Amino acid sequence: MGYQWNWSIFGSPVPTGETTYLAWLLSGLQTTIVLSLSAWLVALALGSLVGVLRTAPSKALSGLAAAYVEIFRNTPLLVQLFSWYFVLPEILPFGLGDAFKQQLSPLTQQFLAAMLCLAFFTSARVAEQVRAGIGALPRGQKAAGLALGFTLPQTYRHVLLPMAFRLIVPPLTSEFLNIFKNSAVCSTIGLLELAAQGRQLVDYTAQPYESFIAVTLLYLAINVVVMGLMRIVEARTRVPGYLGGK
Amino acid sequence: MISIQNVSKHYGAFQVLTDCSTEVKKGEVIVVCGPSGSGKSTLIKCVNGLEPFQSGTISVDGISVGDPKTDLPRLRSRVGMVFQHFELFPHMSITDNLTIAQIKVLGRGRDAATDKGLKLLDRVGLKAHADKFPGQLSGGQQQRVAIARALAMDPICMLFDEPTSALDPEMINEVLDVMVELAHEGMTMMCVTHEMGFAKKVANRILFMDKGQIVEDDDKDSFFGNPRSERARQFLAKILTH
Ligand SMILES: Nc1ncnc2c1ncn2[C@@H]1O[C@H](COP(=O)(O)OP(=O)(O)O)[C@@H](O)[C@H]1O
Numbered sequence: 001m002g003y004q005w006n007w008s009i010f011g012s013p014v015p016t017g018e019t020t021y022l023a024w025l026l027s028g029l030q031t032t033i034v035l036s037l038s039a040w041l042v043a044l045a046l047g048s049l050v051g052v053l054r055t056a057p058s059k060a061l062s063g064l065a066a067a068y069v070e071i072f073r074n075t076p077l078l079v080q081l082f083s084w085y086f087v088l089p090e091i092l093p094f095g096l097g098d099a100f101k102q103q104l105s106p107l108t109q110q111f112l113a114a115m116l117c118l119a120f121f122t123s124a125r126v127a128e129q130v131r132a133g134i135g136a137l138p139r140g141q142k143a144a145g146l147a148l149g150f151t152l153p154q155t156y157r158h159v160l161l162p163m164a165f166r167l168i169v170p171p172l173t174s175e176f177l178n179i180f181k182n183s184a185v186c187s188t189i190g191l192l193e194l195a196a197q198g199r200q201l202v203d204y205t206a207q208p209y210e211s212f213i214a215v216t217l218l219y220l221a222i223n224v225v226v227m228g229l230m231r232i233v234e235a236r237t238r239v240p241g242y243l244g245g246k
Numbered sequence: 247m248i249s250i251q252n253v254s255k256h257y258g259a260f261q262v263l264t265d266c267s268t269e270v271k272k273g274e275v276i277v278v279c280g281p282s283g284s285g286k287s288t289l290i291k292c293v294n295g296l297e298p299f300q301s302g303t304i305s306v307d308g309i310s311v312g313d314p315k316t317d318l319p320r321l322r323s324r325v326g327m328v329f330q331h332f333e334l335f336p337h338m339s340i341t342d343n344l345t346i347a348q349i350k351v352l353g354r355g356r357d358a359a360t361d362k363g364l365k366l367l368d369r370v371g372l373k374a375h376a377d378k379f380p381g382q383l384s385g386g387q388q389q390r391v392a393i394a395r396a397l398a399m400d401p402i403c404m405l406f407d408e409p410t411s412a413l414d415p416e417m418i419n420e421v422l423d424v425m426v427e428l429a430h431e432g433m434t435m436m437c438v439t440h441e442m443g444f445a446k447k448v449a450n451r452i453l454f455m456d457k458g459q460i461v462e463d464d465d466k467d468s469f470f471g472n473p474r475s476e477r478a479r480q481f482l483a484k485i486l487t488h
């Protein structure tokens with residue numbers, strides 16, 4: 001097999017001539033990063049809320065939160081994505097669905113659906129971690145917070161969550177990494193993120209190896225940065241005298 | 247100060263407390279003892295509403311704990327509680343442990359709260375440790391901080407749930423000394439403990455619990471002199487020979 005390696009394709013202009021293939025890749029990288037980061041922030045907020053509700057004394061609230069987790073954790077990501085993008089706009093009431101389809105640019109529609117899909121999917125997983133973190137704390141901590149006169153929300157805010165989040169930094173790191181990997185699914189609704197741009201490069205340049213190697217390296221680079229970030233978070237929040245702290 | 251009347255509590259079919267009644271007057275020190283699982287912790291947690299109960303009434307300073315209209319956080323902020331496992335907040339410095347509830351619950355300013363916290367820390371002999379974290383202190387030191395944390399709220403009474411039973415023997419006295427001092431200053435205290443030396447020194451009355459019931463509620467001298475129930479006699483014989 002006589003494969004002709006040609007790394008210079010990244011600098012060559014795309015067919016329309018206005019930019020280079022490298023610029024395509026980088027714009028895909030940018031979309032992947034913006035999409036994943038915004039989805040991660042929403043997932044953290046939503047997941048924390050649902051995780052807390054799962055430990056709430058009210059049976060109704062914790063049941064509701066459990067149902068939420070089941071739905072978003074136990075259906076395929078691809079099915080969820082199609083639901084957000086194709087199904088939801090058709091069934092949204094009050095003309096919201098039509099507004100979505102008519103007033104937003106196709107690009108915004110894709111991005112919004114992809115972001116919400118990744119955010120909700122990941123929030124269910126974050127919620128499970130938050131619940132586990134709270135559950136891992138000594139039971140007396142909640143009692144101690146309440147006994148000092150904290151309300152239940154104050155007890156969560158000042159006593160339970162600060163320690164619970166510290167405990168779950170490692171599993172949250174892997175959820176954070178997952179959201180970048182999962183974002184590749186969003187190419188199926190036409191969003192030009194990193195994986196989609198990589199495929200486009202293959203189609204246009206007929207240099208699949210170079211394209212996929214470049215895409216792989218970019219995903220790996222994201223991994224390295226995220227792990228570095230989370231390591232800093234872990235070090236910054238380390239509690240002296242506790243667990244691995246000193 | 248604390249009035250417990252005909253309190254019963256069950257988990258499903260399991261009766262934890264059966265018709266418990268007693269009274270703690272202002273300035274009194276009551277020691278609660280009894281075998282493991284007899285309901286001591288449950289009873290004391292009912293006093294500040296940490297555990298709900300199905301029947302009977304408990305009032306603290308005239309405020310009914312079981313009344314749904316009662317502002318429980320406010321009531322709890324006036325009742326100090328010390329736990330077997332200290333339950334300091336591990337992610338906060340000792341100073342923050344002492345001040346956070348003063349600031350967030352009582353609305354004190356940070357400076358006033360710190361002032362108060364450090365004074366109490368000094369009083370339990372740990373002033374030098376203000377900037378450390380709970381995990382850097384010994385058990386006895388942590389428990390003394392926990393007592394200071396409760397006192398920082400200016401409580402009208404203090405509840406202790408086996409404050410020394412998680413401690414190594416050599417640390418028990420440093421905690422008991424603080425409690426004895428508190429008692430001598432006139433603090434109203436309800437203490438679950440098996441430290442009979444402490445009971446003999448400062449208790450006004452001893453409650454003996456067994457199987458969810460208050461079997462004895464005697465003044466100290468008659469309890470140690472001549473407990474009326476066979477179960478209390480056996481219990482005393484067991485723990486006093488240790
Ligand atoms: N949440 C709970 N559910 C069911 N049973 C409980 C619960 N908490 C405590 N108990 C039971 O109630 C009894 C009294 O417990 P406790 O008040 O902790 O006893 P003590 O402090 O005297 O050792 C024990 O038999 C214990 O197993």
Ligand SMILES: [Mg+2]
Nearest residue numbers: 286287288408
């Ligand atoms: Mg107990």
